[in-house]
Amino acid sequence: MDLLIKGGTVVTAESTFKADVAVTNGKISAIGSNLKADKNTEVVDAKGKLVLPGAIDGHTHLAMPFGGTISTDDYYDGTKSAACGGTTTVFDFILQQKGEPMLDAIKRRDALAAPDAAVDYSFHIGVSDVTTPELLDSMEDAVKFGIPSFKVFMVYDFGVDDGSFYQVLQKAAKIGALVGVHAENRDVNNVLIAQYLAEGKTDAWWHYMSKNESVEGEADVRAINLAKMAGTSLYIVHLANKQGMEAVRAARDEGYPIFAETCPQYLYFTSEVYKRERARDFVCSPPMKNKESQDAIWAGIKSGDIATVATDHCPFTQAEKDWGITKPDGTPGNFTTIPNGCAGIENMYPYMLSEANKGRITFNKAVELCATNPSKLFGLDYCKGALRVGLDADIVLYDPKKNFTITNAAMHGATDHTIWEGAKLKGYPVATYCRGKLVFKDGEFLGKRGEGKLIKCKPIKLKTPEL
Numbered sequence: 001m002d003l004l005i006k007g008g009t010v011v012t013a014e015s016t017f018k019a020d021v022a023v024t025n026g027k028i029s030a031i032g033s034n035l036k037a038d039k040n041t042e043v044v045d046a047k048g049k050l051v052l053p054g055a056i057d058g059h060t061h062l063a064m065p066f067g068g069t070i071s072t073d074d075y076y077d078g079t080k081s082a083a084c085g086g087t088t089t090v091f092d093f094i095l096q097q098k099g100e101p102m103l104d105a106i107k108r109r110d111a112l113a114a115p116d117a118a119v120d121y122s123f124h125i126g127v128s129d130v131t132t133p134e135l136l137d138s139m140e141d142a143v144k145f146g147i148p149s150f151k152v153f154m155v156y157d158f159g160v161d162d163g164s165f166y167q168v169l170q171k172a173a174k175i176g177a178l179v180g181v182h183a184e185n186r187d188v189n190n191v192l193i194a195q196y197l198a199e200g201k202t203d204a205w206w207h208y209m210s211k212n213e214s215v216e217g218e219a220d221v222r223a224i225n226l227a228k229m230a231g232t233s234l235y236i237v238h239l240a241n242k243q244g245m246e247a248v249r250a251a252r253d254e255g256y257p258i259f260a261e262t263c264p265q266y267l268y269f270t271s272e273v274y275k276r277e278r279a280r281d282f283v284c285s286p287p288m289k290n291k292e293s294q295d296a297i298w299a300g301i302k303s304g305d306i307a308t309v310a311t312d313h314c315p316f317t318q319a320e321k322d323w324g325i326t327k328p329d330g331t332p333g334n335f336t337t338i339p340n341g342c343a344g345i346e347n348m349y350p351y352m353l354s355e356a357n358k359g360r361i362t363f364n365k366a367v368e369l370c371a372t373n374p375s376k377l378f379g380l381d382y383c384k385g386a387l388r389v390g391l392d393a394d395i396v397l398y399d400p401k402k403n404f405t406i407t408n409a410a411m412h413g414a415t416d417h418t419i420w421e422g423a424k425l426k427g428y429p430v431a432t433y434c435r436g437k438l439v440f441k442d443g444e445f446l447g448k449r450g451e452g453k454l455i456k457c458k459p460i461k462l463k464t465p466e467l
């Protein structure tokens with residue numbers, strides 16, 4: 001036994017109990033009362049602390065090209081920041097290039113991630129080209145390699161049309177893959193953008209209005225219908241509106257394997273942020289929605305119709321956000337020239353656990369949303385996402401009494417601001433272990449560049465709404 005975490009309160013998705021947790025060779029080797037240390041065991045006193053599985057962030061964009069720049073956090077900065085917020089595995093997005101077979105896309109991106117990642121990681125593949133049978137069939141190579149999850153964009157020029165989306169869904173059903181979708185109505189979004197700009201409406205508020213509740217909700221409904229037609233499961237990423245939430249619930253009530261992810265920014269902020277002075281810092285897609293939508297998403301969390309919480313972490317600097325005022329070439333900018341995305345990778349678990357600590361949800365629910373459900377959905381529950389003998393020792397010690405105010409200065413990523421500045425959390429992670437190795441303690445990152453490894457996932461076959 002290498003490590004013994006003694007006297008803490010273990011929290012899993014199902015239950016809460018006092019127990020010691022033993023770690024041997026990076027894996028959980030025992031959970032029980034009064035476990036005895038060996039001569040060489042490091043013993044950690046966890047009295048008064050919660051002992052939790054490390055979080056799995058199912059949605060990040062590290063070093064991602066977007067809007068004429070690249071997101072600020074590379075694989076090192078992003079995973080370092082993750083570790084300091086109790087996240088021990090991140091799923092990053094690969095964007096398939098036109099004509100690129102899926103396996104080549106994985107290798108191209110892993111060449112960037114492998115030398116830098118400080119916590120374990122895996123990928124979803126953003127599909128942009130399935131226009132030949134060979135490219136469509138190459139999805140199966142990715143599944144065999146251990147990357148069985150794909151994403152399609154119903155919006156953006158690099159996204160797919162409904163025909164390609166449908167083909168990807170059909171293929172996924174055959175090969176044991178999960179399809180995620182960024183659901184916003186591209187055509188309506190483009191029409192609204194053109195109309196607002198013609199009317200001289202250029203500030204960040206109009207980003208929200210051009211991607212309003214209905215623009216997202218319509219696409220959610222259509223995506224669910226396409227999945228039903230193809231007879232397969234669907235994972236709606238970053239769900240942020242009431243109409244979509246209701247469509248997910250209705251499909252699940254009918255027995256369809258439809259799953260939804262939301263993000264802390266939709267649970268904490270509303271569209272009112274787009275009236276702030278630096279509204280452009282809050283520009284992400286989908287944008288924050290109105291209070292009615294926020295209430296519906298919280299209700300979806302409580303009813304179990306939201307399966308996961310993830311961050312959509314994709315930070316840009318304030319100078320880049322200012323391209324909404326003046327473009328890099330000196331000409332006037334508008335809401336379409338603001339790079340889309342915000343930092344959040346270090347805030348997800350602390351925020352959700354704080355909401356649990358304040359009594360809004362249970363700690364078990366926070367663990368389920370941030371760790372256990374992502375591991376089941378994405379095919380890595382054989383090694384991660386829970387505290388169970390035999391699984392990787394990805395463990396977070398959480399102090400429910402430590403109060404914390406989020407400031408960019410206290411974050412560990414590379415960007416120069418956070419939309420969470422000043423947010424007050426009740427309780428905070430005090431230590432993070434990745435495969436038994438201490439990577440974060442008392443505000444300090446202790447891990448190393450390149451120590452994270454690529455996690456291969458099992459094929460995904462979801463037939464019912466239950467995980």
Ligand SMILES: [Zn+2]
Pocket residue numbers: 059061312
């Ligand atoms: Zn995203």
